[in-house]
Amino acid sequence: MIDLRRHNSNFCVEHFLRFCRDQVERTIAEFEMFSKTDRLLVAVSGGKDSLAIWDLLLETGYRVDGLYVGLGIGEYSESSGVYARSFASSRSATLIEVDLPGEYGYDIPGGAKAARRAPCSACGLTKRHLFDAAAVDGGYDALVTGHNLDDEAAVLFGNTMKWQTEYLARQAPVLEARAGFPRKAKPLVRLSEREMAAYCILRGIDYIVDECPMAAGNRHLGYKEVLNDLEARSPGAKADFYFNFLRSAARHFTISDTGDAAGLGHCERCGAPASGEVCAFCRLVERAGGSQPVRLSSTRRGSAA
Amino acid sequence: MIDLRRHNSNFCVEHFLRFCRDQVERTIAEFEMFSKTDRLLVAVSGGKDSLAIWDLLLETGYRVDGLYVGLGIGEYSESSGVYARSFASSRSATLIEVDLPGEYGYDIPGGAKAARRAPCSACGLTKRHLFDAAAVDGGYDALVTGHNLDDEAAVLFGNTMKWQTEYLARQAPVLEARAGFPRKAKPLVRLSEREMAAYCILRGIDYIVDECPMAAGNRHLGYKEVLNDLEARSPGAKADFYFNFLRSAARHFTISDTGDAAGLGHCERCGAPASGEVCAFCRLVERAGGSQPVRLSSTRRGSAA
Numbered sequence: 001m002i003d004l005r006r007h008n009s010n011f012c013v014e015h016f017l018r019f020c021r022d023q024v025e026r027t028i029a030e031f032e033m034f035s036k037t038d039r040l041l042v043a044v045s046g047g048k049d050s051l052a053i054w055d056l057l058l059e060t061g062y063r064v065d066g067l068y069v070g071l072g073i074g075e076y077s078e079s080s081g082v083y084a085r086s087f088a089s090s091r092s093a094t095l096i097e098v099d100l101p102g103e104y105g106y107d108i109p110g111g112a113k114a115a116r117r118a119p120c121s122a123c124g125l126t127k128r129h130l131f132d133a134a135a136v137d138g139g140y141d142a143l144v145t146g147h148n149l150d151d152e153a154a155v156l157f158g159n160t161m162k163w164q165t166e167y168l169a170r171q172a173p174v175l176e177a178r179a180g181f182p183r184k185a186k187p188l189v190r191l192s193e194r195e196m197a198a199y200c201i202l203r204g205i206d207y208i209v210d211e212c213p214m215a216a217g218n219r220h221l222g223y224k225e226v227l228n229d230l231e232a233r234s235p236g237a238k239a240d241f242y243f244n245f246l247r248s249a250a251r252h253f254t255i256s257d258t259g260d261a262a263g264l265g266h267c268e269r270c271g272a273p274a275s276g277e278v279c280a281f282c283r284l285v286e287r288a289g290g291s292q293p294v295r296l297s298s299t300r301r302g303s304a305a
Numbered sequence: 306m307i308d309l310r311r312h313n314s315n316f317c318v319e320h321f322l323r324f325c326r327d328q329v330e331r332t333i334a335e336f337e338m339f340s341k342t343d344r345l346l347v348a349v350s351g352g353k354d355s356l357a358i359w360d361l362l363l364e365t366g367y368r369v370d371g372l373y374v375g376l377g378i379g380e381y382s383e384s385s386g387v388y389a390r391s392f393a394s395s396r397s398a399t400l401i402e403v404d405l406p407g408e409y410g411y412d413i414p415g416g417a418k419a420a421r422r423a424p425c426s427a428c429g430l431t432k433r434h435l436f437d438a439a440a441v442d443g444g445y446d447a448l449v450t451g452h453n454l455d456d457e458a459a460v461l462f463g464n465t466m467k468w469q470t471e472y473l474a475r476q477a478p479v480l481e482a483r484a485g486f487p488r489k490a491k492p493l494v495r496l497s498e499r500e501m502a503a504y505c506i507l508r509g510i511d512y513i514v515d516e517c518p519m520a521a522g523n524r525h526l527g528y529k530e531v532l533n534d535l536e537a538r539s540p541g542a543k544a545d546f547y548f549n550f551l552r553s554a555a556r557h558f559t560i561s562d563t564g565d566a567a568g569l570g571h572c573e574r575c576g577a578p579a580s581g582e583v584c585a586f587c588r589l590v591e592r593a594g595g596s597q598p599v600r601l602s603s604t605r606r607g608s609a610a
Contacts, residue, residue: 160465161535161542163549165557222538226531230466233527237466244468252470252557 004195005235013202020199023190024056031174033185038141040064041182043131044087044095046080048200048207049146051087053188055203057144058091064144065094067134069127072100072107073214080208087205096138098130104290108214111288119214122284129281133272135182142183150193152186153242154223160245161223169253171245179264180273189242307503310540318507325504328495329361336479338490343446345369346487348436349392349400351385353505353512354451356392358493360508362449363396369449370399372439374432377405377412378519385513392510401443403435409595413519416593424519427589434586438577440487447488455498457491458547459528465550466528474558476550484569485578494547 003010011019027033034040040057044050044066057064068084071077081097088095101107106114112122135143147155152173159167177183188196200207215221230237266272267279269292274280285292307316316324332338339345345362349355349371362369373389376382386402393400406412411419417427440448452460457478464472482488493501505512520526535542571577572584574597579585590597 161546163546163552163554165553219539222535226534229531229534230527234524241466241468247468248470249468 006192006231006239016198017202020052020191020195021056021060024053024187025060027173027187027190028185031172031185033174033187034062034142034144034183036061036063038063039139040142040144041096041131041135041138041140042066042144043127043146044068044084045146046083046208047146048196048205048209049148049151049188049193051083051146051205051207052196052199052203053144053146054087054093055091055205056199057187058093065096065138065140067096067098067131069130070097070099070101071123071126073109073212076208076210076213079210083206083208096134098134100126100130103293104285106285106288106290111284111290114289115284115287117284118218120218120220122288123212123214125280125284129272129279132181133270136180140182142185144185144187146188146196147186148188148191148193148196149239149242150224150227152189153227153238154220156242156245157223157227158219165253166255168250169255171250173246178273180266190239192238309500311497311536311544321503322507325357325496325500326361326365329358329492330365332478332492332495333490336477336490338479338492339367339447339449339488341366341368343368344444345447345449346401346436346440346443346445347371347449347451348432349373349389350451351388351513352451353501353510353514354453354456354493354498356388356451356510356512357501357504357508358449358451359392359398360396360510361504362492363398370401370443370445372401372403372436374435375402375404375406376428376431378414378517381513381515381518384515388511388513392512401439403439405431405435408598409590411590411593411595416589416595419594420589420592422589423523425523425525427593428517428519430585430589434577434584437486438575441485445487447490449490449492451493451501452491453493453496453498453501454544454547455529455532457494458532458543459525461547461550462528462532463524470558471560473555474560476555478551483578485571495544497543 040062042050042054042057042064044054046068050066054064054066066084066088068081070081084095087093108119108123108126111126112119115122117125131143131145134140152171156168156171159171173186173189175181175184191199199205211221227238227241230241264273264275265277267274267282268277269282270279272279272281278286282292307318307321308314309316345367347355347359347362347369349359351373355371359369359371371389371393373386375386389400392398413424413428413431416431417424420427422430436448436450439445457476461473461476464476478491478494480486480489496504504510516526532543532546535546569578569580570582572579572587573582574587575584577584577586583591587597
């Protein structure tokens with residue numbers, strides 16, 4: 001029996017799996033994320049969330065490939081790659097791989113240090129760029145990520161605690177494609193971290209259980225602890241916080257033109273959208289001591305022209 | 306030495322007291338709360354915050370009387386009344402007293418039970434009504450309350466966690482007078498709970514240290530704990546949360562006409578603003594088994610006519 005306090009329910013295995021599928025289908029429909037004819041690319045880390053959403057989308061008949069980025073974070077990256085490849089081959093699914101040290105000449109621990117950026121910041125920038133580029137270059141209709149309710153509530157919480165209104169305006173389960181950026185969708189926002197762990201265990205999906213060693217003690221994990229504390233005091237508080245925001249408050253915050261795609265040009269090195277001559281990713285690559293591979297550069301410049 | 310981590314400062318006694326006065330003067334000026342010619346009424350509980358703001362306003366030359374409401378919460382109310390009276394007589398200041406059991410025929414523990422309301426809800430409704438009525442009937446220019454930064458941040462946090470946009474629109478350190486309601490001001494919003502306790506100790510002000518016994522475990526105190534947790538992880542987070550809201554987010558939420566003074570009539574029993582024939586306070590009095598004293602009723606109906 002799986003006990004979901006937030007829903008005041010107990011499920012047997014079969015109904016729990018159906019519950020997860022229903023929540024995902026409901027989210028895809030409610031936010032008009034994508035359809036079964038679309039070609040989807042899911043960003044795969046080897047953790048429970050990304051493997052679960054890949055599995056859920058394959059199970060329910062979507063056309064979905066995976067993308068794995070090897071970040072060069074020692075043993076952690078090696079193991080997570082093994083889980084991603086193993087899942088893909090068990091489902092005969094297509095997994096695209098990008099190897100950061102091999103193709104760009106830097107890894108996250110060393111590159112962040114050389115560029116004097118916090119590791120999570122350098123990693124986020126790197127992944128966003130590579131995911132976006134792969135989705136656009138591959139002609140996918142949407143980039144799917146495995147962000148769950150806990151992730152999204154924690155990001156919303158952090159942005160709310162600082163009242164970062166520009167970020168609050170972008171806090172949606174689906175973002176439309178803009179010049180050079182793919183459509184982005186988060187079909188797991190109705191499901192919690194704990195539910196995703198249970199899903200993987202019940203489906204026999206092996207995933208990397210450890211948190212990334214570079215993330216220990218970061219602010220995002222602190223916000224998750226605070227939200228878990230609130231959830232324990234008042235079950236359902238986390239989902240109410242996130243969904244009441246979407247329902248009642250999100251419309252109060254609008255994306256201004258500042259920094260929006262309207263005013264963006266193209267990076268002269270890689271062709272990605274950029275506010276200056278060189279995009280933030282290419283500046284990071286340079287400061288991290290790496291270099292831009294010729295392949296991606298020419299492809300994106302070509303597609304942007 | 307008093308160590309204020311949030312301000313990254315240490316103060317000696319003299320400069321700490323000056324710091325408190327400066328913060329209050331700055332708040333009064335910034336939010337245009339009131340002037341030295343105004344007649345002010347401060348709501349006094351006998352706790353540190355209300356006695357501190359009364360003291361700070363008297364010290365800096367404001368014309369300010371106190372109002373104490375005896376709520377009939379056993380030993381707690383008896384002690385708090387003694388502290389309020391003792392402070393008033395030590396400053397030769399005017400203290401108006403309202404005795405809820407004596408004048409309205411109910412106390413908070415029994416009345417809340419009889420009316421089937423949570424004690425904090427019945428108490429809040431009672432105090433708001435009696436404070437408003439006393440300020441309006443007494444012709445005061447503003448009602449001052451001792452809400453400090455911790456109080457206001459906790460209220461904002463609760464309203465934000467539920468995204469209660471109507472309440473978010475009213476979250477300001479000063480509210481203008483509206484038909485039947487007095488102007489309301491909170492000059493302590495730049496000072497914390499801990500700072501107010503230090504202020505009272507250094508000024509030799511005796512106050513009731515215990516929390517109200519009926520409030521134990523309420524949600525508001527839970528929000529304070531969560532905010533203290535965030536503050537410990539990141540000093541200044543609490544003030545940033547509150548003041549960034551006022552600066553960047555408050556303008557996104559506007560007071561709608563629903564339930565606003567525009568559509569309010571007068572309670573047929575006490576003359577206070579009411580959306581129906583009888584105001585929420587008079588309904589509580591009735592359900593709590595009490596009765597409206599003739600004095601207040603006739604006064605307010607007169608002033609509202």
